[in-house]
Amino acid sequence: MEWFGEHPPTAIVTGGASGIGRAVCELLARDGYRVAVADRDKAGADEVAHQIDGHAFEVDVADEASVVAMFEAALAVFGGTLDALATPAGIADTTPFMDLTVETFRRVNEINVVGTFLCIREAAKRMRSGGRICTVASVAGKRGGGLSGTAAYAASKGGVLALSRSAARALAPQGIAVNCVAPGPTLTPMLDEPFKNPGQRERVEAMTLLGRSGEPREIAEAIVWLLSPRSSFVDGETMTVDGGLMLD
Numbered sequence: 001m002e003w004f005g006e007h008p009p010t011a012i013v014t015g016g017a018s019g020i021g022r023a024v025c026e027l028l029a030r031d032g033y034r035v036a037v038a039d040r041d042k043a044g045a046d047e048v049a050h051q052i053d054g055h056a057f058e059v060d061v062a063d064e065a066s067v068v069a070m071f072e073a074a075l076a077v078f079g080g081t082l083d084a085l086a087t088p089a090g091i092a093d094t095t096p097f098m099d100l101t102v103e104t105f106r107r108v109n110e111i112n113v114v115g116t117f118l119c120i121r122e123a124a125k126r127m128r129s130g131g132r133i134c135t136v137a138s139v140a141g142k143r144g145g146g147l148s149g150t151a152a153y154a155a156s157k158g159g160v161l162a163l164s165r166s167a168a169r170a171l172a173p174q175g176i177a178v179n180c181v182a183p184g185p186t187l188t189p190m191l192d193e194p195f196k197n198p199g200q201r202e203r204v205e206a207m208t209l210l211g212r213s214g215e216p217r218e219i220a221e222a223i224v225w226l227l228s229p230r231s232s233f234v235d236g237e238t239m240t241v242d243g244g245l246m247l248d
Contacts, residue, residue: 010078011227012036012071014061014119015089017044019188020136023220024086025052031224033084036074061089061115062107071122084227085123087116088136092190093152105152112156113163120167120178129175134226135164136219137182139242147185147204148194157182161238168236177235179226184242185213209244 011028015021016037028035029052037052038059039045045056055077059070075082090112095104116135123133140147141157164180171178185191185204191213195201205212222241225231240246 007081008032008034009083010034010036010081011084011086012038012074012082012119012123013086013088014038014059014115015087016048017041019088019190020183020186020216020219020223021086021088022048023216024088024223025049025054027217027220027224028084028086028227029054031228034078036070036077038070038074039089059089061087061119062110064118067115067118067122071119071126075126080126081128082123082126083128083131085119085127085131085133086136086223086227087119087134088223089115089119090136090156090190091153092148092194094148094150094194095152097151100150100152105155108152109156109159112153113159116160117163120163120171124167124171124174124176127174127176130229131174131176132227132231133167133171133176133178134223135160135167135178135180136223137161137164137180137238139182139184139240139246142182142240142246147207148191148200164238165236172235177231179231179234179236180238181219181222181226182238182240182242183214183219184208184240184245186216186219187213188216207245208242209247212243214241214243 017039035054049056145154168178
């Protein structure tokens with residue numbers, strides 16, 4: 001793989017301890033990146049970092065001070081350069097619309113939207129021209145839920161879609177590209193609870209053309225491509241990776 005600079009590129013991945021984030025860390029390491037595995041689950045981040053010869057950092061993406069401290073610590077390790085950011089960190093929520101509390105709605109959006117914004121902002125402060133950012137939304141943000149996540153989750157992922165486009169416009173003059181991946185149903189810990197109901201899993205998977213859920217690695221491959229020089233003419237795009245679920 002060819003990189004923009006002389007040295008191996010550096011990347012920060014939020015939510016890197018499990019699911020899609022873990023798969024992104026593994027693929028970036030495969031491609032020669034120096035990877036910062038950032039997660040609230042420090043023990044999980046440590047395990048992934050050990051496996052890929054990366055660096056683990058604890059972070060709460062909804063807490064501004066925590067995000068700033070994580071970026072400063074990671075850049076100290078990397079020697080002050082950052083080439084790529086992926087933001088898979090997030091939570092799901094399946095509370096029915098009329099049962100949602102303001103507290104729950106705010107918490108989901110604080111993590112999924114505010115957390116994504118904070119990470120984009122802090123990454124952009126530390127990136128040179130050629131830097132690349134990939135956010136993670138969901139098909140729920142396009143269709144308004146109706147799968148497993150409900151109103152709070154769908155609204156938050158719709159927010160990530162709009163935020164990603166806005167960031168792409170704002171950061172293009174700095175030479176920083178921002179793209180987004182919108183996964184369909186993916187076999188991560190986030191779906192463990194709703195998929196305990198076999199009927200729910202069958203209903204959701206039947207909506208895809210491939211008749212199944214995705215694996216974390218299948219989503220991660222798209223994210224890693226968008227972070228790489230191979231996607232150098234792609235900016236402000238949302239790539240839907242859903243097995244054909246959103247096909248009209």
